[in-house]
Amino acid sequence: MPESTPFTSRRGLFFGTAAVGAGVMLSGCTSNKSDDEPASNDQPAAADTPGKAVTIGFAGPQADHGWLNAINDNAKSRAKKYSDVTLEITEGSNDTAAQIGQIETLINKKVDVLVILPADGKALTQVGLKAMRAGIPVVNLDRIFNTPQAYRCWIGGDNYGMGLNAGHYIGEQLKDVDDAKVIELAGLDNLELTKQRTQGFDDALKNYPNIKKVARQAAEFTVESGQAKMAQLLQAQSDFDALWNHDDDQGVGALRAIEQAGRDDFLMVGGAGALSAFQAIKQDNGVLKATVLYPPTMAASAIDLARALGQAKGVSGLAEFEIPSSLTLYSAVVDKTNIDQYMPTGFK
Amino acid sequence: MTQPVSPPRSSTDKIPSTAQPPAWRGVLARADVRTLSLLGVLAALIVVGGITKPDEFLDTRNLQLVLTQGSVIGVVTVGMTFVIMSGGIDLSVGAIVALASVWATTVATQEYGFAGILFTAVLVGVGCGLVNGLLIAYGGMVPFIATLAMLASARGLALQITDGATQVVTIDSVLDLGERDAYILGIPPLVLVFAVVTIIGWLILNRTTFGRRTVAVGGNAEAARLAGIDVRRQRLYLYLLSGLCCGIAAFLLIILSGSGQNTNGNLYELDAIAAAIIGGTLLSGGRGTIVGSVLGVLIFTTITNIFALNNLQSDVQQIAKGAIIVAAVLVQRRTASTT
Numbered sequence A: 001m002p003e004s005t006p007f008t009s010r011r012g013l014f015f016g017t018a019a020v021g022a023g024v025m026l027s028g029c030t031s032n033k034s035d036d037e038p039a040s041n042d043q044p045a046a047a048d049t050p051g052k053a054v055t056i057g058f059a060g061p062q063a064d065h066g067w068l069n070a071i072n073d074n075a076k077s078r079a080k081k082y083s084d085v086t087l088e089i090t091e092g093s094n095d096t097a098a099q100i101g102q103i104e105t106l107i108n109k110k111v112d113v114l115v116i117l118p119a120d121g122k123a124l125t126q127v128g129l130k131a132m133r134a135g136i137p138v139v140n141l142d143r144i145f146n147t148p149q150a151y152r153c154w155i156g157g158d159n160y161g162m163g164l165n166a167g168h169y170i171g172e173q174l175k176d177v178d179d180a181k182v183i184e185l186a187g188l189d190n191l192e193l194t195k196q197r198t199q200g201f202d203d204a205l206k207n208y209p210n211i212k213k214v215a216r217q218a219a220e221f222t223v224e225s226g227q228a229k230m231a232q233l234l235q236a237q238s239d240f241d242a243l244w245n246h247d248d249d250q251g252v253g254a255l256r257a258i259e260q261a262g263r264d265d266f267l268m269v270g271g272a273g274a275l276s277a278f279q280a281i282k283q284d285n286g287v288l289k290a291t292v293l294y295p296p297t298m299a300a301s302a303i304d305l306a307r308a309l310g311q312a313k314g315v316s317g318l319a320e321f322e323i324p325s326s327l328t329l330y331s332a333v334v335d336k337t338n339i340d341q342y343m344p345t346g347f348k
Numbered sequence B: 001m002t003q004p005v006s007p008p009r010s011s012t013d014k015i016p017s018t019a020q021p022p023a024w025r026g027v028l029a030r031a032d033v034r035t036l037s038l039l040g041v042l043a044a045l046i047v048v049g050g051i052t053k054p055d056e057f058l059d060t061r062n063l064q065l066v067l068t069q070g071s072v073i074g075v076v077t078v079g080m081t082f083v084i085m086s087g088g089i090d091l092s093v094g095a096i097v098a099l100a101s102v103w104a105t106t107v108a109t110q111e112y113g114f115a116g117i118l119f120t121a122v123l124v125g126v127g128c129g130l131v132n133g134l135l136i137a138y139g140g141m142v143p144f145i146a147t148l149a150m151l152a153s154a155r156g157l158a159l160q161i162t163d164g165a166t167q168v169v170t171i172d173s174v175l176d177l178g179e180r181d182a183y184i185l186g187i188p189p190l191v192l193v194f195a196v197v198t199i200i201g202w203l204i205l206n207r208t209t210f211g212r213r214t215v216a217v218g219g220n221a222e223a224a225r226l227a228g229i230d231v232r233r234q235r236l237y238l239y240l241l242s243g244l245c246c247g248i249a250a251f252l253l254i255i256l257s258g259s260g261q262n263t264n265g266n267l268y269e270l271d272a273i274a275a276a277i278i279g280g281t282l283l284s285g286g287r288g289t290i291v292g293s294v295l296g297v298l299i300f301t302t303i304t305n306i307f308a309l310n311n312l313q314s315d316v317q318q319i320a321k322g323a324i325i326v327a328a329v330l331v332q333r334r335t336a337s338t339t
Helices: A010-030 A066-081 A096-108 A125-133 A159-173 A192-205 A223-236 A248-260 A275-283 A298-310 A339-345 B008-012 B023-030 B033-052 B060-085 B093-103 B113-138 B143-162 B172-178 B189-207 B209-219 B221-226 B231-257 B268-278 B290-309 B314-338
Strands: A054-059 A085-089 A113-116 A138-141 A153-156 A180-186 A211-218 A242-245 A267-272 A288-293 A326-328 A333-335
Touching (some): A010 B113, A054 A066, A054 A096, A066 A298, A085 A298, A096 A113, A113 A125, A113 A298, A125 A138, A138 A298, A159 A192, A159 A288, A159 A333, A180 A192, A180 A223, A192 A211, A211 A223, A223 A248, A223 B060, A223 B231, A223 B290, A242 A248, A248 A267, A248 A275, A248 A288, A248 B231, A275 A333, A275 A339, B033 B290, B033 B314, B060 B209, B060 B231, B060 B268, B060 B290, B093 B113, B093 B143, B093 B231, B113 B143, B172 B189, B172 B231, B189 B209, B189 B231, B189 B290, B209 B221, B209 B231, B221 B231, B268 B290, B290 B314
Parallel strands (some): A054 A085, A054 A113, A113 A138, A138 A153, A153 A326, A180 A211, A180 A242, A242 A267
């Protein structure tokens, strides 16, 4: 039989050794050192004085991109600030069944309050209800459950407001330009949030009759898709005045495409608030002039709210004895004028 | 082997009766009707693009754009074509591209500069291909399962390395290759690599015993074994080859996007398989051409380009893409059966 294993010859031995050696070399190349703590506004929602001990269970999706990673970091470092808070954090999962299992474990452990960022809000509604019925108040973070019965308090970002504020910023910048042209690089079109962002953007632009949106393409929140779609947009539109890109992660790719096309004749506004975007805005030597936030610091606030719930307190600065049932965060525009304030909140 | 294995098409198709209709038809048939019908589809697309957006579409910059955007998935597809022709499948290509691209762009790797990035990308690709090949050829695993497992673990490892962050490349010599006016021999570097990989792939498939063995293994593995081909070793080499292509593609993607991210190469496996199938490669193995696969890639990239230039949205794009896949395959069937 001619079937001999390929690793018996001297040549095989040589290549084998070379492969192992290369593998050893390679394994040294995986390090990405980073030890920065995320920053947020240090003012807590409830009174800062230590109170009743509270155990907070935290369940989120798999942190497969920078923003979600920042969510986890914000929650952890905020919980660490309080001597009276113990954080029970689960392994992030994008699998609905797995996340339900993790939350049920937290319910069985009888944590005092739950903070849940569901991988899919609608699919996890039932387990939210279950926790509430078991007497554990739920703080629903960002991706909203189907019914208000499934949470005590919802806190999250404002996708419509993101588009609205981006549109208004661009509108003000182009106020004096006749027949101004604007293009939009959207995120994943399968998601409702992308539609909301676009709707907000379009509504804001209606206030500026001199501006017309001439093109829109949807990327996929990834660098690769951002580069590909932006390159096509630039080829399609030889002349325009402003661009709104929904997401700073895909913006890394979009900026690469803009650089490759040698274009600098327009102003660009980003979205979300990544560190790389903040740095580019601060340097102020490219097209990126501003970004509208979708702040990951909401996870820190969620911990504040959970602590307040556990200690039966309200939000300091507000008249009510209870925390609100819903909190929509403002999508601030960060540009050259206020960049230093926001720089520490940028995520990688 | 003393006798070359019979050419791919005749092993599965009906043997045409000799001395039939006009001579030119025979010539066309030899040039492979499938390839010609693909060229027809591509030509039709170019007409559509030229009519709807004459200024933007019929532009050398746009030609460069289409070829450059197609080069990454194109290189992956060449490797995939070999694997499918041998009767296998490689579902891990996208994940391998992702892993190679993040491994090659970590802070530690970037310290070694251009060579370090290239070396790491290629080696990670080959390493993953080696694992696939060993599991399939010597571990007796079904290719679908083995490469599915690789898909999961490579994506996981990529995520572990990046922690979800985007790793920006700061090495100028790498970035410069992706700039607007970077040319090697008058061709954008990415397109040049794509062309070279295509030509080498074509030569290997059509002019070497390695290529003939691949076809033989895909046509009938048992017959190939009885004919004295080391089927297992051949399979190992094929997955290595696919891994190598993924490594090269990862390097191209790093140049193109100036970064490494664990979401890179999303659904490449489906794009590469679709391009190969459109190009006339038989999913069950034994038949296929490199030219067909590359045309398949170009058709897809051209469609994307025309849609983007006409500002059509993703929903329409996806519907039309599906329709065009079906249409292209049906047209090929037709032309193939009438000759």
